[in-house]
Amino acid sequence: MSTYTEIEKKWQKHWEDNNVFKAQNKSDKPKYYYLVEFPYPSGAGLHVGHVRSYTALDALARKKRMNGYNVLFPMGWDAFGAPAEQYAIKNHIHPKEAVQRNIETFKNQIKSLGLSIDWSREFATTDPEYYKWTQWQFLKFFEHNMAYKARKNINWCPNCKMGLSNEDSSGGVCERCGHPVEQREKEQWMLRMSTYAEDLISGLEDTKFQDRIKTAQINWIGKSTGAEVEFKLKEVNDNLVVYTTRPDTLYGVTFMVISPEHPLIEKYQDKINNMSEIKAYQEKAKNKTEFERTQMNKEKTGVKIEGLTGINPINNDEIPIYASDYVMMNYGTGAIMAVPAHDERDYEFANKFNIKIKAVIKGGDISKCAYTGDGEMINSGILNGLTNKKDSINKMISYLEEKGIGHKKTNYKLQDWVFSRQRFWGEPIPLVYCEDCGWVPVKEEDLPVLLPNVTNYEPTDTGESPLAAITDWVNTTCPKCGKPAKRETDTMPNWAGSSWYWLRYMDPHNDKEFASREALDYWEKLDFYNGGMEHATRHLLYARFWNQFLYNIGLVPNKEPIETRVSHGMILGEGGVKMSKSLGNVVNPDDMIKMYGADSLRCYEMFIGDYEKEVAWNEQGLNGCKRFIDRICRIGEKVIDQKGYSNNLEILINQTIKKVSEDYDAMKFNTVVSALMILLNEYEKQENITKDDYRILLVLFNPIAPHITEELNEKYNLGEAIYKTSWPTYNPNKIVSDEKEIAVQVNGKLRATIKININDSEDKIKEMALSEENVKNHTRDKEITKIIVIKNKIVNVVTK
């Protein structure tokens, strides 16, 4: 066991006993709110990846306090959802017990790192006192017609036996287990997130997210502009509406495609001559998983709809209609106009089904399909001769609108949020179904709707929540009319609890409101939020959507909940592969703390590399950081009882204060550590060092290694406890030494270095440079055309 363990325990207790990190909801100081995504307390325990981001935010929080801020840095537990439930099922215990046990483990592990967390604000999303307010907020969505129940095809994981949102099933496989996702028709609660698409895009302007995060969100929301165009049907008095981003190519339409699930088929099944063929195709498409549909994107399939023909509204051409699964029902209108000359997918389809191809944009090779790009419009009636894509599109849209056969239309890939889960371990959706009154919200005073105690919490094959089997719980009375009624048995997705939790930390023990208005107004929003890059499009969008809704109904003070968002890089196993149990390369932080001490582990994870990049674990490197800390301890023997900085260290110390302060703020922790190593290397060359020399090293290192720095500060009696101290400032007049070594180049190549005084004149420096032996060697027999002197940096002698 490391000798550091005792020291670490001592200071952790000291901080706790003295409430050092407790944030106040009122203060004369400016506020700052740091948050790192709270963990799922899974059975695997803390990962060294957690240590990286927790330490980074802890270092920032500690420095910010020393900079005079009232800092909120809380921690809690995201404990609902599949991981906790699956752990419980596997280990045959109740999820509640599993969660409690895992939280205990996580908390002890996190505490052993010595993070400056305000533990008085801790909660878990599974606490009834917390999920009461999650339910309450859901009812606000319901009240404002933002929640609705719809029978629709949803992504269904047959392995987890659960419905998934689009976000949970990207790539056609279940996010949790990797099993291919099927389509199932189910009644699902939905949140109207798609109505916030535009606000979720524009709101990004009010954040300081990195561009890569903004881009990821914008791409996910998937805004596109184009037009909806009505095609009359020849055989019946009805329209088929298509969505296109290229209305300018309307003259090039040679067929139309509708999704196999398109309602048109059922509606006119009497008119369709090959219904059985179509039915067979529909069946095939339905059984295809989303995964297969995307994997087999090369080979187009489809079937012609015999008996229905579209009429091109621009020129009255008769247009055959096909059903094909390359058209999705959940985007646009589920129907497209196909322009094979200028769209690759349409081209492939036309080729396979021998449909004619008609070019409407000049240039490019039709046999290879010439999509996009500006070009002269041909065979296009009113558009002929136009050469600019934008002009052509605008002209066509005006024409369509004028004639009443189409209009401008914006579409988004973002869908409404599938908010039901058929699982036990989630917040019960607080609604009751009454035969007479329909869906009725549970009264506020009856919240929370608690999860019942049951023995069987495993998912069912029927697609019903396990809660449905608990008749005592299901049967209730209608909150409106008092007649017998039934509870909703679906639960919320695990994303629900994390969609507003930062608000609860502001006022975590409030039993009257989810947070008081005073607390909300004081803390406002997250100033700094750290989390995984994998959450850039899901958790972050859900959280922003939820907050924007709360803002719109006047419950929170800010439209955007997060000012700055940063993401840490993953920590990989030795050799650069992902840490996994099966590879046996998982590093347990507890073991590392035992062997090297928490400060060494923290220091190593900050030193390991660029914070945002993934990096491979290397225990030798950790040992190197322990050596560094050992040396810091040993240098204490050189301390003499003297104030002020040593004369010959003064410049380096001031430079280091400047660099370290700036690098902390820029999250360049690796160079913070290296700058401190350079400082220590210099101390070691000294006969002895002053108390202030020693203390400044400890103060600058304190955010990363808080225990040992406090201990040494106390042991050598250097001053007040570091956590009570202000962050040091540097003397700007003492960061440049008078003497400097600069380079001398001849034609850009280094030939010598000279020692100059910073007050030396340019002429003197030129003279010194030219008198260097090696410079003479390279300028001999040559004409010097120019001598460039960059102050305090370089001299470049240019010859012909």
Next chain:
RNA sequence: GGGCGUAUGUCGGAAUAGGUAGACGAGACGGUCUCAAAAACCGUUAGUAGUAAUACUGUGUGAGUUCAAGUCUCACUACGCCCACCA
């Protein structure tokens, strides 16, 4: 296919705004201490040639701008991540 990003010794990585490339750490090699080892400490460590001074080459590849390019511009290659039959 689309979007975003990355490329520097044996390895992780440094290099404010174009100005001495390889800081700092790891590893390796040599040494001190020790009966020995570990730990600790000292030295060397981009490549090639040379005893050395020094010279040449060198930041994925090829061009360009500049007195000067890891850094700026253009083209290319490789890898990574995210999205993807989204009309």
